[in-house]
Amino acid sequence: MKLYKLIAMAVVTLFLTTTGLALAAGTLETVQERGSLKAGVNGGVYGFSMPNDKGVWEGLDVDTARAVAAAVLGDAGKVKFTALTAVQRLPALQSGEIDVLCRNTTQTLTRETKNGLNFVQVNFYDGQGFLIPKDLGVDSAMQLDGATVCVLPGTTTEMNAADFFKANNMSWKPVVIENTSELNKAFFAGRCDVLTSDASQLAAQRAVAPNPSDYKVLPEIISKEPLAPVVRHGDDQWYDIVNWTVMGLINAEELGINSENVDEKLKSNDPKIKRFLGVTPGMGQALGLDDEFMYRAIKQVGNYGEIFERNVGPETDLGLDRGLNALWTEGGLMYASPFR
Numbered sequence: 001m002k003l004y005k006l007i008a009m010a011v012v013t014l015f016l017t018t019t020g021l022a023l024a025a026g027t028l029e030t031v032q033e034r035g036s037l038k039a040g041v042n043g044g045v046y047g048f049s050m051p052n053d054k055g056v057w058e059g060l061d062v063d064t065a066r067a068v069a070a071a072v073l074g075d076a077g078k079v080k081f082t083a084l085t086a087v088q089r090l091p092a093l094q095s096g097e098i099d100v101l102c103r104n105t106t107q108t109l110t111r112e113t114k115n116g117l118n119f120v121q122v123n124f125y126d127g128q129g130f131l132i133p134k135d136l137g138v139d140s141a142m143q144l145d146g147a148t149v150c151v152l153p154g155t156t157t158e159m160n161a162a163d164f165f166k167a168n169n170m171s172w173k174p175v176v177i178e179n180t181s182e183l184n185k186a187f188f189a190g191r192c193d194v195l196t197s198d199a200s201q202l203a204a205q206r207a208v209a210p211n212p213s214d215y216k217v218l219p220e221i222i223s224k225e226p227l228a229p230v231v232r233h234g235d236d237q238w239y240d241i242v243n244w245t246v247m248g249l250i251n252a253e254e255l256g257i258n259s260e261n262v263d264e265k266l267k268s269n270d271p272k273i274k275r276f277l278g279v280t281p282g283m284g285q286a287l288g289l290d291d292e293f294m295y296r297a298i299k300q301v302g303n304y305g306e307i308f309e310r311n312v313g314p315e316t317d318l319g320l321d322r323g324l325n326a327l328w329t330e331g332g333l334m335y336a337s338p339f340r
Contacts, residue, residue, distance in 0.1 A: 027231070027238035028072065028288060033100055036078045039065035039293055040098040043083025043255040044181040046204040047312040047320075048104055048124075057081045057113050060311040061102040064123050064229060064246060067301040068100060071245045071293040072136035076300040085178050087154045093230060100242055101230040104198060106156045114235040120243035121250070123228055123304075125333050126322035127221035128160050129199040131206060134216050136193055141220040145170040150183050150192040154177070161196050181284040198319065200312065207317040241287050244339075251276060251336035254327060259302040262295060276339045285340050294339075304334060 004098040007040050010265040031037055041061055054206050057079075066076035068283040084092050084103060093101045094116060104126075105111075109121040126259060130149075138144065141164070153176045177183040184205050187195040195205065199221060200334050206215050212339035231239050252258065255273055263274055274280040278291030287290060301307065308325060312318045326332025 002179065011040075014162065022032060027099055027235045031072055034219070035073065036080050037069040037073065037100065038080050038082065038098045038103040039068075039101055040082050040084045040089055040092050041065070042103045042180060044179075044184070045104060045201050046208050047198070047318045048204065049081075049102070056327055058311065060124060060307055061229075063301050063307045063311065065102045067101065067249055067297040067307075068229075068242055070296040070300045071165050071248075071289060072241060074296060075299075085180070086152045087178050088219050090230075092248060093232060096232075099238075100232075101118075104201065104227045105230055106225045107225060108156060111201065111230075113155065113157070117230050118239050119226075119228040119232055120239065121228060121246040121310050121336075122226045122333075123246055124200065125229040126200050126225040126227055128157055128196060128223040128225060129216040129221055131187070131195040131197075131202040131215055131236075132193065132218060133190075134214055138218070141218045141222070142168065142170075144172065144194060146172070147194050148173040148175055149194045149196055150175045150187040152180065152183060152195055153178055156223070156225065157197055164222045180291065180292040188309055198227070201316070203311075203318045203320060207319075241289065244287060245293070245297060247336045248339070249298060249301075249304040249307065249329070250334050251339060252298045253305040253334075254336055256328070257298055257303060258306055259299055262298045266295070 040297055041057070044050055045059070049057065049061040052058050062081065065079050069079045070076040082092065089101055089103050089105065092098050110178055111117050112119060130144065132138055149161060149172050151161055151174050161172065175186060177186055184195070186192060188209055195202065197216065202217050206212050206217065209215055229242055231242055255276060257273065266277055266279060268274060271280065275283055277295045278284055281291045283291060284293045308322065309315065312320045314321060322332055324333050326334060328335040
């Protein structure tokens with residue numbers, strides 16, 4: 001009898017294990033059968049992910065998701081965007097509600113281990129800062145002792161702020177609001193002295209403030225915030241696809257390929273360009289895609305430089321310089337591994 005029980009338990013264990021592996025390995029198939037990509041985004045950060053006045057999603061993170069859709073489905077428009085709060089975002093990905101999280105999320109050790117997530121190539125290097133009204137009369141974060149600070153819960157932002165004030169023997173009074181839009185409203189309504197977040201988000205919130213010139217970002221950057229799209233543990237193929245699509249946006253800029261010249265580049269004799277665009281087969285096949293996956297992403301969405309300039313660059317209301325997000329050849333950190 002014991003032998004039968006052991007065999008039965010072994011069969012059940014094997015079934016559960018193989019079933020779990022099959023489910024975990026099926027994101028690409030699920031997305032392709034559905035005919036759309038489900039992407040989690042931030043619903044209220046101008047320049048990164050926010051609907052415009054016509055209800056069309058725009059932003060750097062939005063374009064990243066669209067590039068994945070172009071690579072996987074052939075159409076950058078086949079994305080269903082879900083606005084998620086900081087508290088909602090990780091559970092939504094863990095539960096399978098979304099296929100990829102493109103929501104200004106910082107890569108950390110615990111998120112990649114305890115939370116069962118994988119971060120792909122960074123699509124924006126950032127750091128945390130402080131936004132204040134100019135009439136507060138403060139020129140440095142070291143003068144914020146006793147300040148009330150608007151902050152999102154369940155974020156690295158909240159933990160970084162606590163560390164900063166403790167390390168500098170200063171007190172602070174957090175005003176914790178889960179929704180980004182409501183948090184910003186609270187700050188601009190005067191419910192707190194300071195708004196703290198990633199510097200890019202502070203620039204975005206200042207740009208849409210009632211009177212932007214009334215506010216300033218303090219000079220201190222108190223953390224490293226490598227922001228990257230996120231997928232679940234357990235599906236290496238899907239991780240590879242999202243990772244190499246983001247990497248491809250950077251690689252295209254390195255190779256001088258953009259949405260306007262990509263068709264002409266198909267005629268190039270450069271072996272690197274031929275591999276990248278699928279003229280020489282193999283790259284897409286290695287991912288379980290066709291070889292033109294990056295051609296479509298660049299044609300329909302653009303390279304990383306185009307995405308940056310269109311959404312957050314100097315000619316936008318945010319007016320951000322490339323800085324750390326410049327190519328490595330221009331003093332930045334954007335560096336793509338070889339397509340070969």
